[in-house]
Amino acid sequence: MKTIVVAYGGSEEASGRALERAADLAEAFGAELVVASIAPLDQQVIPNPIVPTESVILPPPAPAADLLDEADEELGRAREVLARRGLSAEYVTGIGRPAEAILDIADERQASLVVVGSHESSFLDRILRGSVSEDVSRRAHCDVLIVH
Numbered sequence: 001m002k003t004i005v006v007a008y009g010g011s012e013e014a015s016g017r018a019l020e021r022a023a024d025l026a027e028a029f030g031a032e033l034v035v036a037s038i039a040p041l042d043q044q045v046i047p048n049p050i051v052p053t054e055s056v057i058l059p060p061p062a063p064a065a066d067l068l069d070e071a072d073e074e075l076g077r078a079r080e081v082l083a084r085r086g087l088s089a090e091y092v093t094g095i096g097r098p099a100e101a102i103l104d105i106a107d108e109r110q111a112s113l114v115v116v117g118s119h120e121s122s123f124l125d126r127i128l129r130g131s132v133s134e135d136v137s138r139r140a141h142c143d144v145l146i147v148h
Contacts, residue, residue: 001029006115009037014117022115033089038098039067099135
């Protein structure tokens, strides 16, 4: 195992568990650790109230710069956790669909493993927003560890 990509962001509890597990594995295998925080820039598509057979695309909720700042703050928290453990890592921020961005980062770095956290979300949440961990596990070209 040479490179481990860990998704950090979203649910702080789930991200924290994923980061700790990825750090454990990086230490055990002497692997490089890449911590990715992706600011979701998903556009919302809703039915058009005037013409029900068409859809309306709503703009993202916040400017891209604000989203990147939030991702940077999340990585700052991850950096503190890893520094206390004496581990170094590469830190990557991005904007976009989280699963796609995580998979792109894993492919670019030829990752051996992707680690993602999972939190309890409602059925409606999964239908409306999907599950990043499920999407990553279905589409990854490497092993995926979903930390509960």
